[in-house]
Amino acid sequence: MVAGSVAGIGPAGQAMVKKPFAGYVVLAMFSLVLAALLPRSPGVVVSAAASPLYVYEQLLGPHDGRSCPSWPVCSLYARQAFGAHGLLIGSWLMLDRLIHESDDVRRGPWVLAADGKRLYDPLARNDFWLRSGASGQSNYSTHRE
């Protein structure tokens, strides 16, 4: 058998070798069909970058309980990061939020949201240094308690 391929017997009895990429193509088509069947709000454009977030917010989030202790919640934060900085830096900011939550929930600052106390961690708190010359002009305040 050729490594990375699948061998079999065809209808006419000839040896048949399936290319490994065929499986990926089928998977991609299945994903597109699944994405098309997802519920969509009128007027809401779900971009390719934000579609996993959309799936999380619509399908998983309601059953996930209060998994994000921060304000804004992680999916909204990620959406804002994608919108402000594009796919790569936006995804890094999303990862950064997931990483730094671990220590921040022990330090604050806190804000009182509608559903209780949350860690105050807006995008401006973490991306101010990406905007050149904006650090001194940032109106982000560290006193939110």
Add this chain to the structure above:
Amino acid sequence: MLSRLIVLLFFAVSLTGQAAPAAADAADAYRQAMALAVQGRDAQAVAMLAGAAETAPEVWSERMRAAARLLTMRARQGIELPPVDGLNGALIAAYGQTHAAPTAADPRLAGILATLFPGAGHAWLGRWHDAGVAVLLVWPILLLTLWAWRRGMGPLTVFFVLLTLWLWSGTVFSAVSLAERGGFEAYVQWWQGLWQASGLPGRPW
């Protein structure tokens, strides 16, 4: 005699009537400058304070010059205390003697450490829980990538390599970002303490 007294009273009332609006105008200009600074428009606030200080009464003029220097210092993230006259200057100097300016962690060093070993940058910043998360994010996928590489898994190996690169670079970005944020927030807290200690009215944040 009575007429002279009436004339004197008239002048006294006129003078107090002129002095009060001047102080009120100065206070109003000061408040507007603080409102601009709250919005992060420090340069405009400084310009307003500098202009208003020329015509304001002495007390307000002194306050406005002190406030303009402190706002300029914040915009540059300077740590040298500005030369300020009067009581505000004395209070600023006293704060500077008891509160040393914070030293920020070098974001480049945090980035280099995180590049060499995922999680090391966060650990160097003293964020040990974050370092643990960074390790858990990168190392399992990295080991999986090496395993797939040794097994010659083709496209799956490429997928794991890309995933590892993304996660690894994400932890480097996070270490740099947290170093930047930590330095900035420490500076802002120190500067806000300086402002409050200076005795200046209002607060520009």
